[in-house]
Amino acid sequence: MPVRASGWNVSVEHAYRPRLGMTAPSGKRAVPDPPVSAADASEGTPPRKKRRARSVRPKIVILSRKRTLYSTRRLVEATRKLGGRAQVLDTLQCTMLIAPKANQVLVDGAPLRDVAVVIPRIGTSITSYGLAVVNHLDMIGIPILNNSVPIARSRDKLRCLQLLARFDVDVPRTVMAHARGDAAQLVDAVGGLPVIVKLVKGTQGVGVMLASTMQEVRSILETFAGLGEDIVLQEFVAESSGRDVRALVVGDRVVAAMRRQAGGDEFRSNIHRGGTGEAFTLPPGWEEVAVRAARIIGLEVAGVDFLEGRHGPKVTELNSSPGLEGIERTTGVDVAGAIVTHALELSQKARAGWTRPRMI
Ligand code: ADP
C-alpha cells in the first residue's frame, strides 16, 4: 500500500473534545462562555466561587533530555493540538523508588501521578538508566509508547537482526564470532569481499566501515578486539551503496517514508554523515515488512531502515526514538501528530485492559 502523503484520522476520544471556553483548532471558541445570570450580576450577591474542575485533559509525559530538541518540541505541540497536556521530563531527573506494592517514580521528590501515557525518547548515551526508568514506569502500570525490552532489542544490532531473521524478515547476511582467528572464514560466511564491519551498538553511521581487502578486515578486527568492542561483519549490499530508506512506523502502519542519499564517495547515507533525504513512496509490500519488523521487535513507534536489495528490501536496523526533523521536513507529514494520536489511543485501550498480543 502506498504511503499516505499527509493526514491521518483523529479518532481519539480526547482529541479536540469541546470544553467550556476551549479554543478550537480553528481559533473559534468551541463552546461559548456561559452567560452571567441575573442573580450573579446583581450587586448584593457574592460572586459564585469558581470550582476548579480536575482537568480531564490527558497528561502525556515525554521523556527527553532537552525540551528544545526538534522532536521533543513537536511532540509537545502535537499533544496540545490534540487536546492533551504535555509534561517534558528529563529522564535523568526521574528517581525510581523501589518498594513492595509502592513502586514509584519521583520527580523533585514528588511521585509522578495522573499520567495517561509516556513517550520515551531515550538517547544512546543514557540507554541503561533510561531503560530502567521506562521499565519502572511500566511496573507502575503506566502505558508506554515503546517499552524497555523492545528498546533494548533495537539498540543491539545483532539481537535485532537475530530476531528479524528468526521470523523470516530479510536482512543482510551477518556474522559475529568471539574468536577472531580466521578472518577469511568470517568473510566467506557473508559472501566474500568487500564486507561491511559494524559496531554492535553504533549509531549515526559511526563505527560502520567498508573493507575491500583481507588486510583491511584483519586490521579493523584487531583494532576493535583491542578496544573490547563487539562488532559484526555484514554482506555489502552493493546495489544499495550510498542510500537507504527510512520508514516511520506508528502502530500498524507506515505514516511517512524517505530515501536518504549519501554525499560524494561516502557509502553511509546517514543525515549525520552528510546524507540528504527526499520523500519516498514505498514499493508494494514494503509497508508490510516495516510493520512486521516493528512488531517482531515489539516497538509501537519505530524508524525502520531498509537497504534496497536486488531481490527486495533488506532491513538493517530499527530505531526506537527516530528523529522527527528529517522525516517531517522531507515529507511534510505531521509525524508527531500521528505518534501522539497513537499514544492516546494506546492509553485508552490500556485503561480498558487491552495489551497488544506479543509475537515473542
Ligand atoms: P547506524 O546505526 O550507525 O546508522 P547502519 O547499520 O544504519 O548504522 O549503517 C549506516 C549506513 O551505512 C546505512 O544507512 C547505509 O547507508 C550504510 N550501510 C549499512 N550497512 C550496509 C550494508 N550491509 N551494505 C551497504 N550499505 C550499508
Ligand code: MG
Ligand atoms: Mg542507520
